[in-house]
Amino acid sequence: MEIRIRGLTRDYFSEGKRIRALDNVDLTIPANRIFTLLGPSGCGKTTLLRCIVGLETPDAGEIAIGDEIVWSTEKGIFVPPEKRGLGMVFQTYAIWPHMTVFENVAFPLKCRNMPMEEIRIRVARFLEFVQLDGFENRPATKLSGGQQQRVALARALVAEPKVILFDEPLSNLDAKLREETRKELRRFLAGLNITAVYVTHDRVEALALSDLIAIMRAGRIVEVGDPKQIYFRSGDRFVADFIGRANLIKGKVAALEGSHAVIETDVGAIVGLNPRGIEPGTEAMLCVRPEFIRTEATGVAGGRNLFRGKIETLLFIGEAYEGEIRIGDTLVTTTISPTVDVVEGGDIFLSFDTDHCFLLPA
Amino acid sequence: MARKSALTPALIVIVGFLTISPVVMLVAGSFSEGFGAFHGFTTAKYVEAYTDPELSAILLDTSIFTLGSAAVATLLALFLAYVNTRTDIPFKFFFGIISIIPMMIPHILFSVSWVLLLNPSNGILNRYLMGLFGLKEALFNIYSLPGMILVEGLLDLPIAYLIIAPAMSAFDVSLEESSRACGASAMRTLTRVTLPVLRPAILASAILVIVKSLASFAVPSVIGTPGRIYVLATHIYRIIATGFSPDYGKAAAVGMSALVASILLVYLYRYLTSESDRYVTISSRGFKPALIDLKGAKYPLLGVIGLLSFVLIVLPVLVLLYTSMLPYIMVPDAKALSLMSWKNWGEVLRDPISLLALKNSLMLGLVGATLGVILSIFVSYAIVKVRTAASGILESLSFLSFSFPGIVIGVGFMWFFVRTPLYATIWALLIGYIAAYLPYGIRPLSSAFVQIHSHLEESSRVCGAGPFTTLRRIVIPLLIPGIVSGWILMASMFLRELTLSVVLSRPGTEVLAVQILRFAEDGLWGRLSALGIIMIFISSALVAAASLLGKALTKW
Incomplete structure (x- = not known):
């Protein structure tokens, strides 16, 4: 089901100060996709999610889930969370400690007055789906973090909602388990016809899981796009920097070359993608990700996108070196293959991949 | 809203x-x-209460009683907590039992059971020992300050234990190990590392027991009063409950000092427990100190713990049950048995x-x-x-x-x-x-x-x-x-x-x-x-x- 949000605003009062958690948010979440709200803590992503679920009431705006308006300040509509027919996985999992695994998962069905026989079949099916068959009679608190998380998922899915919401569900797992669960979750969700709204502050999680990502900052949606679009062709400086490591080099567009453009910078003239069609003569910013800078120990400066720099710092991190290279007044971060023979203070040649660096508005 | x-x-x-x-x-x-x-505002009650010639003796006895009880309860709690958390002693559930007995036995009955055992004229244990060793006089007199301190200390042991045991189990043993590694002896480690680190918990426990024993009425009235030892609580009681005209004004005036002392002590306690955060030494989770192997000392120590549990829980009930069947207090023998009803x-x-x-x-x-x-x-x-x-x-x-x-x-x-x-x-x-x-x-x-x-x-x-x-x-x-x-x-x-x-x-x-x-x-x-x-x-x-x-x- 599609979720449409119009002009949503929500203010908080904290220590006498008004904080705008959501600032006139307009957003359409398409049906049957995994949609992630990504942003730094305090950007309003959890508040937005809680408004969709109905656990928080906005100050203004309208929310529609499918054809039903569940919140509208103008029309005075408020559908309470239990009537919205959603599923949700909480950050703390919110497994009820006084119930067994079966009772936890059966709860949404009992609330819908389903006959006991049917409940039993349905719960068994979903426990099997999350690979917890045989755990029915365990007290829910006796499970590990990862297992509790799957109980929470089964409970959110069991009533077969059209929309499921996740509030940072992986943040309480340790790093290794988090990676595994991420993959599993992707697999689970891919097999269902369901709209998933996922909140996280972890960019890797967002990239790995989502069909679409919305980046939020200070109560506003900054950009929406699929992971590759956001990573490679973002039109916003904050987004480009937030979604991955980035060198942002200021300059002025000199000429257009089809889908590419030449930008005149302190480093020199650089050719990069120009997805936003920035006109020559305008100030712009070039984004180069460290992964897409090739380094060579020798070479001749002056070729296309090839520059000579001096290694300021060099950090060995196992799979690569992490280097800071000074070209004139500009400091460029890059990863250097550990097979390249480099020393701190030495010279190095950098070459920017023309198809993997891009221009964005300054 | x-x-x-x-x-x-x-x-x-x-x-x-x-x-x-x-x-x-x-x-x-x-x-x-x-x-x-x-x-009619008057300070006469204060003048009367605080010029009472008896008061200085009462205050002295109150101090000895409360400090003594605090020492008994805290030392016992330290011993129990140490044995429980740091040694491989079996039957550790005993320690749980000891920490919940106040739920089981009312303080007044606990005090009475000690009177029945150790009063100088016909205490069961006293009589028994006199018969055993052919003594003319009773060996113990419960109607004394040490008697009061012993009983109050035992009664307040759970409070002390509940404060000290968590501190003991949170104690990072590597602090001791590093002290030993630096060349300090076991004794020096105990006095210079272990006890100082536990000091906030020890002080907190002592202060809380002082507050409790200052408010205690059962022990001073059942054990103190027959021996003519008065503390503030029984002094107040005497002013309002005995004699011709109870004087609630004077009782209030005396009570003010107990109240003020108690509030100050609780304030100090709160300060110390918030202060003790500085001493938190819990290292990363999953850390389990190596248990001391008690070897030959295991069973004697277990005997001590068992005896303590017996004295705290079983003995009072046993003595009361026994006494309830008899016309007067007597040593268990054939005659006592025949008189039971x-x-x-x-x-x-x-x-x-x-x-x-x-x-x-x-x-x-x-x-x-x-x-x-x-x-x-x-x-x-x-x-x-x-x-x-x-x-x-x-x-x-x-x-x-x-x-x-x-x-x-x-x-x-x-x-x-x-x-x-x-x-x-x-x-x-x-x-x-x-x-x-x-x-x-x-x-x-x-x-x-x-x-x-x-x-x-x-x-x-x-x-x-x-x-x-x-x-x-x-x-x-x-x-x-x-x-x-x-x-x-x-x-x-x-x-x-x-x-x-x-x-x-x-x-x-x-x-x-x-x-x-x-x-x-x-x-x-x-x-x-x-x-x-x-x-x-x-x-x-x-x-x-x-x-x-x-x-x-x-x-x-």
């Missing part, structure tokens, strides 16, 4: 009334001419005052604990869940009565009730009990509320349950353990309540512990023991019933 914001102020008024009014009345009373009349039980069960006391105490326990828990639910909810600026005030108010010595607050309530129709009714006792023991209900309930993360309620709503279903299926089942333990604590406190009751109980509103005290004063040990056993039995039955009910309710 409007209802929520009105809740906290309303509770502040109720709790404030319960905790502050007796103190205000105490202060007012201490400056008043006569009982029940506030006109149910006569005392029959007399108690026919004694109208004992029966009235039984009825009153039961009513106070059941109704009082229920009302107390209901109030505690609201107060805890306001403190934990509503969390407005006023919640802090409510929290401080509701824990204030921890620092009030019972008998002093009883005098304050007396000054209050005498001007109301509640005077000399059972409701006066009920209100006093709830006021004095409110923290016992609030503590388990607020921790129950803390455990109910808002996500647990929210996820129920998202799952399709309305607010009412959420309350019934999620919130209440999760609260039940807190409700049950709060109810059990309050009911068993109310059933045995002595210190407030000796002041507030009047003819017609006798309660069990006061009736037991009367029997003790009259030396009616047989009836006392019978009534005491009945009291223990009722108390245990209530605890069992409440836990069963709680279990049944969580399943439902």
Whole structure:
């Protein structure tokens, strides 16, 4: 089901100060996709999610889930969370400690007055789906973090909602388990016809899981796009920097070359993608990700996108070196293959991949 | 929202009334001419109270008694906690038992059982030892300061243990190991590393025991008074309960110093426990100190622990049971056996005052604990869940009565009730009990509320349950353990309540512990023991019933 949000605003009062958690948010979440709200803590992503679920009431705006308006300040509509027919996985999992695994998962069905026989079949099916068959009679608190998380998922899915919401569900797992669960979750969700709204502050999680990502900052949606679009062709400086490591080099567009453009910078003239069609003569910013800078120990400066720099710092991190290279007044971060023979203070040649660096508005 | 914001102020008024009014009345009373009349401000009562030639001896004995009890309880607790957390001693459940006995045996009965064993004229153990060694005089005299200190120290051991044991188990052993590695001897490590790191917990335990023993009435009245050793609590009691005209003004004036001392000590305790955060040495989780292998010392040490458990739990009940069957105190032998009968039980069960006391105490326990828990639910909810600026005030108010010595607050309530129709009714006792023991209900309930993360309620709503279903299926089942333990604590406190009751109980509103005290004063040990056993039995039955009910309710 599609979720449409119009002009949503929500203010908080904290220590006498008004904080705008959501600032006139307009957003359409398409049906049957995994949609992630990504942003730094305090950007309003959890508040937005809680408004969709109905656990928080906005100050203004309208929310529609499918054809039903569940919140509208103008029309005075408020559908309470239990009537919205959603599923949700909480950050703390919110497994009820006084119930067994079966009772936890059966709860949404009992609330819908389903006959006991049917409940039993349905719960068994979903426990099997999350690979917890045989755990029915365990007290829910006796499970590990990862297992509790799957109980929470089964409970959110069991009533077969059209929309499921996740509030940072992986943040309480340790790093290794988090990676595994991420993959599993992707697999689970891919097999269902369901709209998933996922909140996280972890960019890797967002990239790995989502069909679409919305980046939020200070109560506003900054950009929406699929992971590759956001990573490679973002039109916003904050987004480009937030979604991955980035060198942002200021300059002025000199000429257009089809889908590419030449930008005149302190480093020199650089050719990069120009997805936003920035006109020559305008100030712009070039984004180069460290992964897409090739380094060579020798070479001749002056070729296309090839520059000579001096290694300021060099950090060995196992799979690569992490280097800071000074070209004139500009400091460029890059990863250097550990097979390249480099020393701190030495010279190095950098070459920017023309198809993997891009221009964005300054 | 409007209802929520009105809740906290309303509770502040109720709790404030319960905790502050007796103190205000105490202060007012201490400056008043006569009982029940506030006109005529006078300092005469203070002059009278503090120029009393006996007072300096009383204050000295009070100091020795409280400090001694603190030392006994804390040292024993240190020993037990060390053995439990740091050695491989078997049967570690003993330590759990030792830490919950105050639930089982009322202080007055514990004191009486020691009198029965060790009083100089016919104490069972004394008599036995005299016979054994052919002595002319009793070996021990419980009616002495050391006797009082021993009994009070044992009674307060659980409090000390509950403070010291967690500190001991949180102690990072690598601090000791690094000291040894630096070349310090075991003794030096103990005195320069272990004890200094544990110092905040040790001090906190000692201070709390001092507060408890300052407020203690059972031990000083049952053991101290026959030996003519008076402490502040029994001194106050003497002023209002014996002699021709009880002088509530003078009692209030004396009580003020106990109250002030107690509040200062609790303040110090709070300061120390907040200070002790600096000493937190818990290292990363999963850290388990290596246990000391006791080898040959294991069984002797186990014997000591077993003996302590026996003395604390089994012996008092045994002695009371035995005495309840006999016409007078005697050493167990063939003659004693032949004299055994149910006569005392029959007399108690026919004694109208004992029966009235039984009825009153039961009513106070059941109704009082229920009302107390209901109030505690609201107060805890306001403190934990509503969390407005006023919640802090409510929290401080509701824990204030921890620092009030019972008998002093009883005098304050007396000054209050005498001007109301509640005077000399059972409701006066009920209100006093709830006021004095409110923290016992609030503590388990607020921790129950803390455990109910808002996500647990929210996820129920998202799952399709309305607010009412959420309350019934999620919130209440999760609260039940807190409700049950709060109810059990309050009911068993109310059933045995002595210190407030000796002041507030009047003819017609006798309660069990006061009736037991009367029997003790009259030396009616047989009836006392019978009534005491009945009291223990009722108390245990209530605890069992409440836990069963709680279990049944969580399943439902």
